[in-house]
Amino acid sequence: MKKLHLRIPGPTEVPESVLDAMQKPMVGHRGKEFEQLFQEVSEGLKKVFQTKNDVLIFPAAGTGALEAAIVNFFSPGDKIVCFTCGVFGDRFAKIAETFGADVERVAVEWGKPITSDIVRERLAKDKNNEIKGVLFTHNETSTGVLNDIKALREAVGDHPALTLVDAVSSLGGADIKTDEWNLDVVVTGAQKALMLPPGLGFISISPKAWEAAKNSKMPKFYWDFLDAKKRLEKWQTPYTPAVSLIFALKESLKIIENEGLDNIFQRHLKLSKALREGLKALGLKPFVEDEFASPTVTAVDISECEVDVKKLLKKQFNMDIAGGQSKLKGKIVRIGHLGYVDELDIIDVLAAIEMVMKDDKLYGVGVSAAQKVFAKEGDF
Ligand SMILES: *Cc1c(COP(=O)(O)O)cnc(C)c1O
Numbered sequence: 001m002k003k004l005h006l007r008i009p010g011p012t013e014v015p016e017s018v019l020d021a022m023q024k025p026m027v028g029h030r031g032k033e034f035e036q037l038f039q040e041v042s043e044g045l046k047k048v049f050q051t052k053n054d055v056l057i058f059p060a061a062g063t064g065a066l067e068a069a070i071v072n073f074f075s076p077g078d079k080i081v082c083f084t085c086g087v088f089g090d091r092f093a094k095i096a097e098t099f100g101a102d103v104e105r106v107a108v109e110w111g112k113p114i115t116s117d118i119v120r121e122r123l124a125k126d127k128n129n130e131i132k133g134v135l136f137t138h139n140e141t142s143t144g145v146l147n148d149i150k151a152l153r154e155a156v157g158d159h160p161a162l163t164l165v166d167a168v169s170s171l172g173g174a175d176i177k178t179d180e181w182n183l184d185v186v187v188t189g190a191q192k193a194l195m196l197p198p199g200l201g202f203i204s205i206s207p208k209a210w211e212a213a214k215n216s217k218m219p220k221f222y223w224d225f226l227d228a229k230k231r232l233e234k235w236q237t238p239y240t241p242a243v244s245l246i247f248a249l250k251e252s253l254k255i256i257e258n259e260g261l262d263n264i265f266q267r268h269l270k271l272s273k274a275l276r277e278g279l280k281a282l283g284l285k286p287f288v289e290d291e292f293a294s295p296t297v298t299a300v301d302i303s304e305c306e307v308d309v310k311k312l313l314k315k316q317f318n319m320d321i322a323g324g325q326s327k328l329k330g331k332i333v334r335i336g337h338l339g340y341v342d343e344l345d346i347i348d349v350l351a352a353i354e355m356v357m358k359d360d361k362l363y364g365v366g367v368s369a370a371q372k373v374f375a376k377e378g379d380f
Contacts, residue, residue, distance in 0.1 A: 002318035007349050009141050009169055009297040009322060009336035011191035011198050014248075018195055021251040022244040029243060035235040041246055042232065044253035045202060048194075048261070049171065049186060051178035055204045056228050057249075059242040062168040062189030065201025067095050068223040069164055069187050073209055074133055075217035076100030081122060081161075082135040083107075083114040083152070087142035087325045092135045092166050099218045101133075110328065111299075113147045113292045119155035131161045132212075139170035142325045144288045144299035144334060146174060150181045162209055168192055171202075172256065173268045173296040173338040184209040190245065193268075193296060195252045195339040199245050205229075268295035271337045271346050274373035278350040281369035282362055287332045296338035299324070303331050312356035319352050343374050 006013050027033045038057075045055045058065060070092075074080065080101045082093035085108045097103045106122055108114055114136065123131065134156055138149050149165055156163055164185040167176050171186065173193030178186050184206040190196035205213075205225065213225055227238050256264065272295045276286050279300055287299035302309060310333045313319040322334040335349055350366035 005317060005319035005348065005352070007319060007321050007335050007337070007345070009192065009334055009338060010189075012193070012195065012336060012339040013341070014197055015195055015252070015255060015340050017255070018248045018251045019197075021247045022197075024244070024247050026243055029237065029241055034241075034243070034246075037246060037250060038237070038241070039235040041249045041253060042235070044250070044257070046204075048253065048256060049178045049202075049204045050176065050180065050261070051186075051204050053178065053204045053206050054210075054229060054232060055202055056225060056232065057237070057241070057246070058201045058203070058223070058228075059199060059245070060189075060201035061198060062166075062187070062192075062201055063091065063095075064223075065187045065189060065203050066092055066166055066168075068201065068220075068225070069185050069203055070096045070101070071099055071216070071218040071220045071223055072225040073162055073164075073185065073212045073216050074099070074101055075215070077102055078132040079104070079130045080133040080135060081106060081131050083119060084137065085112060085114055085143065085145055085147070086110050086137070086140035088140055088166055088168070089135070089137040092137065092164075096133075096135065111143050111145065111287050113145050114152060116148075116151045116155040119152050120157070123156060123159045123161075126159065129160055131159065133162045133164060134159075136163065136165050138165050138167040138176060139174060139294050139296055141169040141294075141297055141334075142328065143332075144286070144294045144297050145292050146170070146294040149176060149183070153181050153183060162212055169296055169338065170294075173264065174294070175261075175265045178204050182206075190249070193338040194249075195255065196245065196248050199242050200249065265295070267342075268338065270374065270377045271341060271343070272296070272298060273377070274343070274370035275335065275337060275346050275350070277373050278346070278366035278370035279353075282350075282353065282357065282366040284353075297334055297336050299328075299332045299334045301331065302333055307356060307358055309333055309353060309356060313352055316356055317352045319349065321349070346370055
């Protein structure tokens with residue numbers, strides 16, 4: 001018997017009650033019963049996005065929702081600046097390029113965040129307001145960096161470009177105040193902090209972005225947000241929704257509401273801090289400095305590690321952690337701690353790492369450091 005321990009940054013573990021909710025018999029998506037459900041989850045999602053804006057729900061991977069966010073607001077030839085610090089920032093840029101935007105990538109070293117200065121300087125050069133869109137990644141899952149979106153949006157200032165944010169691995173785990181921070185388009189997916197199986201994409205859209213949507217000429221049919229908005233006014237969708245996942249969403253929103261957003265953000269911060277202290281105590285170096293560390297995923301530098309931690313965790317404990325992506329392959333491993341995760345999940349990953357390090361002097365060392373963080377920080 002080898003119980004699976006899923007510690008990757010998505011898909012994440014799903015609470016039993018959310019899985020149970022998916023077992024309900026199908027309902028027709030054009031009936032009253034579905035409309036009521038769709039209204040309830042649409043309004044519930046707004047609370048998690050901290051917005052009064054419309055939030056659209058599409059059956060899709062997060063990447064599909066990112067593609068939708070590009071094709072609905074821009075036209076071929078539009079100038080878009082993508083600030084990127086890793087794989088997912090690069091992907092957002094690539095999507096815009098694929099649809100014919102004139103994309104400029106402003107990149108920083110992987111493991112570091114985008115700074116306000118970089119954003120301010122680039123936009124200050126745009127005297128004629130040629131830039132139509134600015135793309136950010138809130139939490140760069142490939143490196144474990146959390147970008148300070150509030151500060152980055154302030155750096156955009158009153159430039160008329162739309163601000164689009166990939167919040168796939170942060171929303172529901174790290175604070176993101178869509179309205180207060182003035183974010184035009186925020187995108188997330190089901191299978192990260194929202195504790196759902198994969199298969200839903202969520203996009204919030206500001207009034208300014210809706211205006212831009214009217215002039216967008218990039219091709220779209222399935223992803224047409226204007227069509228989806230018309231349907232949403234009647235709590236409907238243009239095409240068949242993923243009904244079972246919507247049942248599940250209702251349950252996960254209930255769990256989120258019961259815990260409360262602030263408590264959820266605090267919990268993620270504590271889990272991240274305890275894991276980082278545990279790793280450091282074991283002589284393993286977090287890839288990102290504390291100051292920019294993600295509350296939802298932690299990357300560990302393994303370039304000087306003598307054992308293949310990821311492989312051994314899988315072999316000995318059936319524990320899944322993630323490897324490095326792209327140029328970080330073989331250099332880091334990544335541990336997900338987002339969504340349905342608690343203190344003992346952090347203890348268990350540290351204990352498992354201690355046991356595969358092949359040095360019995362390390363037994364309990366990482367665990368103890370994490371326990372001390374938990375003791376100091378108190379209950380969630
Ligand atoms: C996971 C992730 C995505 C992609 O989500 P998929 O559902 O795999 O398409 C995009 N951006 C970020 C930051 C992510 O963490």
